Amino acid sequence: MAQDVLTFKKGVHIDEFKELSEDSNLLVLEVPKQVVIPLTQHIGAPSKCLVNKKDEVAVGQLIGQAVGNFSANIHSSVAGVVTDIIDIQTASGKNAQAVVIDTEGFDQNKEYILNEHVDLSKEEIVSKIKDAGIVGMGGAAFPTHIKYTPPKPIDTVIVNGAECEPYVTCDDYILKNKPEAIVKGLSLLVKAVDAKEGIIAIEDNKPKAYESIANYLKNYDAKVKLRVVKLATKYPQGDEKRIIDAVLHRHVPSGGLPMDVGVNVSNVSSVNAVYEAIYYDKPLYERVMTVTGHNINKPTNMLVKIGTAFEYAIDQAAGTKGEIGKIINGGPMMGIAQPTNDKPIEKATNCILVQTKEEAIPPVTEPCIRCARCVEVCPVNLMPLYIHKFALKEKLDMAESYRIMDCIECGSCSYICPSKRPLVEAIRFGKRQIRQAGK
Structure with a gap:
């Protein structure tokens, strides 16, 4: 029996252009000669800088400490020496302090050992999430430890695998290739809030991802109810309120949050980070992201160190085909155009989209014809x-x-x-x- 394809009312169907990168192998970027790590990569208070010029730092070392609860830890993505602490405007538009680290001559190897016997209380799960500096990696950058200490009861946790923004395919890659991380990560989040059910929701333009998760769930001994559902391919299906409507037929009130209807929603990359933090004791200092666009020679998904410059990531995708029209942090619908190509990659940078000069030409605006x-x-x-x-x-x-x-x-x-x-x-x-x- 075919499974129902779930969706919400209204929305639009958009040219996806996901074929540019969806079947690419993961490109693991070499460590750049320099990284610039912003100390504000999240909603909330900037992290407190813990390093000074000339300090040597190790991979995964805490260099920015969360200030209060509504903040997030920042870790070094590389081994190197701190050469400067500067003020920048980040790719997400925030004014932030940033740590500049030179990497040449330093051993970048760092091994994390799998802990196969994880048995943590919900408080310990949230504590590890906070220590690892995990935030919403789909764009919002909301500190995850806050989301999983809600003041209201949560009965359902949803993994947002819609990835409805055109061009972006990094979450699709993780779903296809790391089903264990997503299923076990979801199990941890369900336990963290004493939820009754966990749901992985995937748009139906990702059949391999859906099959990967469904096959893993068949043999997974879950302590609570876990299931995978199909969503219609439609924009903005990945908005958390739309996904709650589609999957559970619950409507978050105006000005409200998902917890107001007993739900938490987390992005695929965030859930993967939770799995790595708890099963490998690995902080969030690198991520899978997409570098794509009709102006990129080899659009691909890549594993990058936080703080890597956009320019370096673009070069590793074999550069551009011609003159750059626009560089966007994110997808074309909700992404932020960048004034320069030297901005550092952040925790929430899921895509670098490079447009041609022709694509970047603004459309001619006409008077409203009240077509509705x-x-x-x-x-x-x-x-x-x-x-x-x-x-x-x-x-x-x-x-x-x-x-x-x-x-x-x-x-x-x-x-x-x-x-x-x-x-x-x-x-x-x-x-x-x-x-x-x-x-």
């Missing part, structure tokens, strides 16, 4: 055309009355608009004005 297509596709049931108008005219009260703050900035409205109106850009502007006004 933006309303038809909005996954949050908003009216983007009106929010856009009020935001640009700085009529903030009207924008708020149309629930501007509920917008998830997925870009579905801008994508579908026949007039190519800058809907998301205007909404972001309006939200920023509201926050600055202290509302």
